[in-house]
Amino acid sequence: MEGTRIVVVDDDREICELLDEYLSKSGYQVATVCDGRALLAHIEQHGYPDLVLLDVMLPGDDGFTLCQKIRRSSDVPIIMLTAVSDETDQIIGLEIGADDYIAKPFSPRQLMARIKALLRRAQVSEDKSADPLPKRIAFGDWRLDTLSHRMTHQQSGEEHELSGSDFALLMLFLSRANEVLDRDTISFATRGREALPFERGIDVQLSRLRQRLGDSAKYPNYIKTLRGNGYLLSVPVSFEY
Template sequence: MQSKTQILVVDDDLEIRELLEEYLSKSGFGVSTVEDGEHLHRHLDEQGYPDLILLDVMLPGDDGFSLCQQIRKHSNVPIIMLTAVSDETDQIIGLEIGADDYVAKPFSPRQLSARIKALLRRVQVQEDKAPDTLPKTITFGDWVLDTLAHRIIHLENEEQHDLSGSDFSLLMLFLSRPNEVLDRDTISFATKGREALPFERGIDVQLSRLRNRLGDSGKYPQYIKTMRGNGYILAVPVSYEH
């Protein structure tokens, strides 16, 4: 019998924890809840990493941003940030430090469940790709991607960057379709498992973060170029080594 997908809810609001535990459990998930960073770390030490973490921004002690950064040092577990509805800054910061998606409060449990399922589908698609079907390394421009370690390495100065799950998915999308214009919905499906929302800033943040990693964040980027009104394109040669 297949075990349930495990979700860890981190929120200091007891009512929200109880609501999410009840709703997500009825949706077939295994759910654990903790109220702050101290209990989060204790849970991870005792139980290991779950399949997905719902992480509130406003927490006593270490806030959600700090905890997200701490988690990313050790794991690429999918993280959905729970942010204030009116604060776009929270949403952007969360994505910049490695969160995979965000849901603004107040939210409906049904909306949140849909986001969870979409993100888990994206992760499952990535995991279903057998290791022997992926190139061991992919060279593009002055960089090489280690597909097993999820790490990019500069060919000249050996600068290295580890990639979060969504960053890796975004880069793999471009590397699998070089010199092809990719629209925002295509990018959102690859990184979040869902269509892009109207006026959503998340894709812009992810692209900006990846460009920064590549040293390609100037006015005229050489790697990922913007095709105004159409999407984005990887404009450097790509080679694969199996």
């Protein structure tokens, strides 16, 4: 935890002060900024932090726009801060590359649990990167470059660059092809925590990955749903080192 940097992006001064105090007491290095321009200036000066807490409603560029800008160059974990009653905000945030979301008003302890979970996931990914990782993985009609996180259709040439959580999800399926994965397993791989009851995030992420693969939930060629059990990648996988 020592040296772990978190940037809070929120135009509510009181929330920034409370989070700064709470997270600092927990041992994190915290910076607070009030809008997108200040966030991008902070990143340019200090580099990307270890995690970003990003409010949706901001002056100038909103949280969705900033999330997209960050995702063009970084896989830094992003937690979106959303309106309590607006599930649309939560779904949009996940669709454009956020790793998790928490609704306002939130418990600081709940937020801390989400932060620790995502940082654990990032640490596990970093530790695994020390192991020999295949340079490319072929599955069905697709080929994944594990260094650039870019997957390419071998016939059409269509390409998709994956966010950190999407890459983690696809790697989970590829490393455990033809094995049934339940929702908790998927949530641990992408968010570092168990799935919450009635959580939509996993469904959104699976839907997004299926869409990029040209797959469908009703007639899947890649990811099959086994009702009551989980999900399964049903195509051959080969690794190139």
